[in-house]
Amino acid sequence: MDYSLYLGQLKYLIPEAIVLVFALAAMIVHLFAKINGRRAAGILSIIGLVAAGISLIYSPLAAGEIYSETLSVDQFALYFKIIFLISGILAILLSFKFFDVEKSEPGEAYYLILLSIVGMMFAVSSVDFISFYVSFELFAILSYILAGIFKKDKRSAEAGVKYFILGTLSSALMVLGMAILVGVSGSTTYTEIAAMLADGNSKIELTGMLLLFSGLFFKLALAPFHMWTPDVYEGAPTPLVVFLSTAPKAAVFAVIIRMIYVMFGGFEMQWQIIFQVIAVITMFWGNIAALTQKNIKRMMAYSSIAHAGYIMMGLAAFGTKGNMAMMFYLFVYLFMNAAAFGLILLVQKNNGFGEYIDDMRGFARKSPLMAGGIIVLLLSLTGIPPTAGFMGKYFLFTAVVEKGMYVLAVIGALNSVISLFYYFQIGRAMFMEEAGVVEIIKDKSYYARSVITVSVIVILVIGILPGTLTKFASLSSLIK
Amino acid sequence: MIPINQIIALGLIIFVIGLFGVLFRKNLMIILMAIELMLNGVNVIFAGIGYHMKSPVGSIFAIFVILMAVAEAAVGFALALSYFRQKKTYDLDEISELKG
Numbered sequence: 001m002d003y004s005l006y007l008g009q010l011k012y013l014i015p016e017a018i019v020l021v022f023a024l025a026a027m028i029v030h031l032f033a034k035i036n037g038r039r040a041a042g043i044l045s046i047i048g049l050v051a052a053g054i055s056l057i058y059s060p061l062a063a064g065e066i067y068s069e070t071l072s073v074d075q076f077a078l079y080f081k082i083i084f085l086i087s088g089i090l091a092i093l094l095s096f097k098f099f100d101v102e103k104s105e106p107g108e109a110y111y112l113i114l115l116s117i118v119g120m121m122f123a124v125s126s127v128d129f130i131s132f133y134v135s136f137e138l139f140a141i142l143s144y145i146l147a148g149i150f151k152k153d154k155r156s157a158e159a160g161v162k163y164f165i166l167g168t169l170s171s172a173l174m175v176l177g178m179a180i181l182v183g184v185s186g187s188t189t190y191t192e193i194a195a196m197l198a199d200g201n202s203k204i205e206l207t208g209m210l211l212l213f214s215g216l217f218f219k220l221a222l223a224p225f226h227m228w229t230p231d232v233y234e235g236a237p238t239p240l241v242v243f244l245s246t247a248p249k250a251a252v253f254a255v256i257i258r259m260i261y262v263m264f265g266g267f268e269m270q271w272q273i274i275f276q277v278i279a280v281i282t283m284f285w286g287n288i289a290a291l292t293q294k295n296i297k298r299m300m301a302y303s304s305i306a307h308a309g310y311i312m313m314g315l316a317a318f319g320t321k322g323n324m325a326m327m328f329y330l331f332v333y334l335f336m337n338a339a340a341f342g343l344i345l346l347v348q349k350n351n352g353f354g355e356y357i358d359d360m361r362g363f364a365r366k367s368p369l370m371a372g373g374i375i376v377l378l379l380s381l382t383g384i385p386p387t388a389g390f391m392g393k394y395f396l397f398t399a400v401v402e403k404g405m406y407v408l409a410v411i412g413a414l415n416s417v418i419s420l421f422y423y424f425q426i427g428r429a430m431f432m433e434e435a436g437v438v439e440i441i442k443d444k445s446y447y448a449r450s451v452i453t454v455s456v457i458v459i460l461v462i463g464i465l466p467g468t469l470t471k472f473a474s475l476s477s478l479i480k
Numbered sequence: 481m482i483p484i485n486q487i488i489a490l491g492l493i494i495f496v497i498g499l500f501g502v503l504f505r506k507n508l509m510i511i512l513m514a515i516e517l518m519l520n521g522v523n524v525i526f527a528g529i530g531y532h533m534k535s536p537v538g539s540i541f542a543i544f545v546i547l548m549a550v551a552e553a554a555v556g557f558a559l560a561l562s563y564f565r566q567k568k569t570y571d572l573d574e575i576s577e578l579k580g
Contacts, residue, residue, distance in 0.1 A: 047496060108555065129541070129545055130540070130541060131546075133541075133548070134544060134547075134548065135543060137551065137552070138546040141548075141551055141552060141555050144555055144556075144559065145555055145558075145559075148559050148562060151562040151565070152566075153566070156565065157559070157562045157563045157565075157566045157567075158566075160559045160562070160563070161508065161559050161563045161572075164555065164559050165502065165515070166509055167513045168552050168556065169499075169515065169518075171501050171548075171552075172495075172498070172515065172518040172522065173500075175519070175522050176518075176521075176522050176525070178541075179491075179522050179525045179541075182526070182529060182537065182538065182541060183488075183525065183529040183538075186529075186533050186535060186537065188537055211523065283516070356489055362497055381493060413543045459556055480515065
């Protein structure tokens with residue numbers, strides 16, 4: 001064995017190493033800090049994520065696959081790693097505000113977020129079933145803990161248990177699918193399995209692929225595997241939902257894109273149909289169920305199901321265009337979600353106030369500027385110009401139309417119209433109805449406020465000038 | 481040498497028993513046991529593959545699956561414990577705080 005080669009390849013993993021080191025440092029700080037000194041662990045975590053982001057820009061990309069062909073550090077992985085880091089930073093900033101309001105600070109959340117980011121960073125790079133499985137479980141298991149982190153809160157404990165049962169069920173299905181594929185090909189690397197799958201006819205291999213994908217679809221909350229989503233998102237602490245609803249989804253989409261690109265190209269006939277059907281069911285189910293919700297967190301859970309359906313359209317139209325559209329949309333969705341949950345945190349009190357649409361009454365009167373920003377956010381979630389959400393949907397629809405799937409594009413547009421009705425329930429409560437008791441607690445540190453402001457600015461800038469992100473996404477969407 | 485079909489059939493039977501346990505039982509502890517059963521069914525298949533192909537790949541994968549099963553069990557029992565402290569029961573039918 002040539003160990004010096006492995007040491008030399010360490011330079012490709014510097015960003016992961018930085019996140020890991022800061023996670024361990026935050027763990028030690030949290031261990032020795034007093035109850036009100038736990039904030040230090042959070043600040044340390046943010047510094048670590050920023051440092052990892054900087055090193056990500058300057059770290060070299062590996063030309064081939066490293067570590068015995070298990071990891072591929074390419075531009076594609078880099079794009080998703082940036083998404084994870086931003087998602088972590090936004091979630092930790094919102095957690096500061098949330099923990100202030102709740103008057104209890106489970107500082108474990110900070111380093112658990114960092115560790116699960118490490119898992120995601122490895123998952124999007126991995127091109128081998130074993131390394132993929134281990135890194136997938138690393139972020140999956142930590143996300144169950146994050147959902148149930150408030151041990152004293154009934155809803156959080158319940159959300160953790162539900163997420164755990166359905167999550168492990170899905171990963172067991174996934175690993176069975178892997179067992180079939182490994183058994184057929186006798187190897188665990190994607191490229192060697194691809195060589196065995198090239199003809200794309202065998203029923204056994206198709207079963208393996210479907211089991212693998214159904215496990216991954218659980219994590220993406222696609223219908224009919226979405227049943228856990230509303231309960232978990234409602235029960236889990238709000239700022240951690242921002243993390244759970246963006247980063248793992250982006251990671252799993254990235255994994256699916258890479259698997260299709262490297263392995264399952266031969267099964268195009270089969271997965272194209274399946275993905276189209278799932279996209280349609282998911283969009284309709286998410287949007288229609290969201291119409292009747294009174295709780296904003298629950299509504300956003302159904303909305304995130306619907307958004308996963310939109311992104312799924314890009315997967316059905318797999319190709320350079322489709323991939324670029326998906327990656328663009330995932331980046332934009334991150335900011336839309338952070339701002340939407342930031343709104344809940346902005347008015348939240350520790351008795352559960354702020355989670356219902358009626359709690360927003362009179363918001364525009366109290367803070368007109370903030371309400372204007374929220375309107376931009378709602379436009380973006382619906383997909384109306386001049387916002388980033390519109391650009392994302394535009395790219396998705398053009399990719400779908402270019403593949404000749406006109407029906408799918410029409411259904412997607414129809415669903416955007418449906419979503420208008422429930423998103424603007426929030427807007428109507430803010431502007432039209434006056435007799436509200438809403439109160440924007442002036443937190444002296446402006447965490448929720450600054451996250452919403454930054455997110456809305458990003459949404460507007462990308463909506464008006466999408467050029468840079470488009471170029472970056474289309475550059476990254478080429479795997480090798 | 482045991483035929484590969486029989487090993488895979490055994491693994492699938494164990495997996496399906498576990499799957500039914502997760503889907504149809506209501507007691508949290510039994511569900512956790514059923515999840516372990518599913519993963520062990522997959523392990524049998526992996527071990528059989530390695531044995532049949534005379535390659536270490538299957539056994540190595542099985543070791544990693546065992547590793548992840550341990551981590552899942554640790555987290556699962558911790559979550560079950562915090563659930564029990566809130567509800568004083570392991571029965572999932574008591575889940576009522578979150579409708580749906």
